[in-house]
Amino acid sequence: MIVGIIGLGTLGRAIAAGLREHATVRAIHGTNRRAAPLPDHPHVTVGSDNRTLAECADVIVLCVKPFQVESVAREIADVLTPEKMIVTCAASVSIAQVRAWTGERVQVIRAMPNMPCRIGEGMTVLAPGEQATEQHAALVESLFATLGRTAIIDERLMDAATGISGCGPAYAYVIIESLSDAGVKLGLPRDVARLLVAQTIMGSAKMVLASDTHPAALKDEVTTPAGCTIDGLMELEEGRLRHTLLRAAVAAATRSATLTSGQG
Numbered sequence: 001m002i003v004g005i006i007g008l009g010t011l012g013r014a015i016a017a018g019l020r021e022h023a024t025v026r027a028i029h030g031t032n033r034r035a036a037p038l039p040d041h042p043h044v045t046v047g048s049d050n051r052t053l054a055e056c057a058d059v060i061v062l063c064v065k066p067f068q069v070e071s072v073a074r075e076i077a078d079v080l081t082p083e084k085m086i087v088t089c090a091a092s093v094s095i096a097q098v099r100a101w102t103g104e105r106v107q108v109i110r111a112m113p114n115m116p117c118r119i120g121e122g123m124t125v126l127a128p129g130e131q132a133t134e135q136h137a138a139l140v141e142s143l144f145a146t147l148g149r150t151a152i153i154d155e156r157l158m159d160a161a162t163g164i165s166g167c168g169p170a171y172a173y174v175i176i177e178s179l180s181d182a183g184v185k186l187g188l189p190r191d192v193a194r195l196l197v198a199q200t201i202m203g204s205a206k207m208v209l210a211s212d213t214h215p216a217a218l219k220d221e222v223t224t225p226a227g228c229t230i231d232g233l234m235e236l237e238e239g240r241l242r243h244t245l246l247r248a249a250v251a252a253a254t255r256s257a258t259l260t261s262g263q264g
């Protein structure tokens, strides 16, 4: 199978990095406007001609900004065939829009990956849409499974997923940065503080993924009566951390629905 990635920017490069691990991917081609080569990705052939890419690729992954999707889709429309598949990663752009812009010639699956795809620890939600066959959906899921975990959801929940997992790495980095600063304030060297925090967040996340236990029960397990953790938790409640995170994700999901009208 040949994969073509239109838009070798931040996300496109992260996807290209992991996809070479997929057993059936024979070649990866990609485009950006300037045909700028990617020295870190010698396995990716880089060009700027989207039509040539669309002609040779079996799966075409759109990784351009939401407001750029329509022009790219119209540009490649007449070289598409029903055997090909488009995977659109742009927030806010619907399957129906991409199908209309490509003259309904091709299967379209919507994806919302996140940046840890770059190291095989990504989270990708996929919405196959009604026209995609089960085989096509399974193939696309297997492609993204080489980049981390996957989940299939209904397309109407895509903005919600964008607010949680698409944008989520940014929230996690802010939490890691803040706790690392706390470590420095308490006298730890910066690199040690960073390691302590990142490994703690990763270990806690793995505990959640590895069990069916509610996160609140896992929290109770590490909170000794009259110990120090409960003092820390009281400060989190005082700072309304739960409410703030909830509002952050809702704000991002709300914005996600409007991105085609802006430069985001």
Ligand SMILES: NC(=O)c1ccc[n+]([C@@H]2O[C@H](COP(=O)([O-])OP(=O)(O)OC[C@H]3O[C@@H](n4cnc5c(N)ncnc54)[C@H](OP(=O)(O)O)[C@@H]3O)[C@@H](O)[C@H]2O)c1
Pocket: 006, 007, 008, 009, 010, 011, 012, 031, 032, 033, 034, 035, 050, 063, 064, 065, 066, 068, 072, 089, 090, 091, 112, 113, 114, 115, 166, 264
């Ligand atoms: N970044 C994330 O964490 C993330 C997560 C999930 C989904 N997404 C989605 O992924 C998409 C891309 O985001 P990004 O952060 O990767 O953006 P980005 O870094 O700006 O990358 C966009 C890429 O598209 C290229 N491009 C623009 N117009 C093109 C055209 N006509 N033909 C070929 N290439 C073209 C640009 O090339 P030049 O550099 O040469 O202009 C650039 O390489 C967005 O729709 C976003 O919603 C991003």
